[in-house]
Amino acid sequence: MSNMFPEYLDIPIFPLPNITFFPKTLLPLYVFELRYRRMTEDCLAGDRMLGVTLLKEGWQRDYFGGPPVCKTFGVGKII
Numbered sequence: 757m758s759n760m761f762p763e764y765l766d767i768p769i770f771p772l773p774n775i776t777f778f779p780k781t782l783l784p785l786y787v788f789e790l791r792y793r794r795m796t797e798d799c800l801a802g803d804r805m806l807g808v809t810l811l812k813e814g815w816q817r818d819y820f821g822g823p824p825v826c827k828t829f830g831v832g833k834i835i
Contacts, residue, residue, distance in 0.1 A: 768795045769807035769829060773815060777808035777830030796834070804834040 770785070770792060777783050787796050799806050809829030817823075 765805075765807075765831070767805045767807050767831065768799060769809050769825065770795070771809050771811045771815070771823065771825045773811045775808060776810065777832060779830070782835075783808060783830075783832065799834055805831060806834055807831050 775783070787793050796806075807829045808831075810826045812824035812826060815823035815825075
């Protein structure tokens, strides 16, 4: 049986402090920060794939830089 995704998947991630994105679910998002609005526009112009991951503890210290995120995340398609 073949895997649904390739071994390496290069997609943008949307890190959030308290959201877990589960398979076969919908996740309505209110995208208001400019950097994430631009990322969403890029996704819509491409294959519409997006990763949603949790921010790790301590994310507040570097929120506008590169906060620590979990390596395991849900992948979805913007509809």
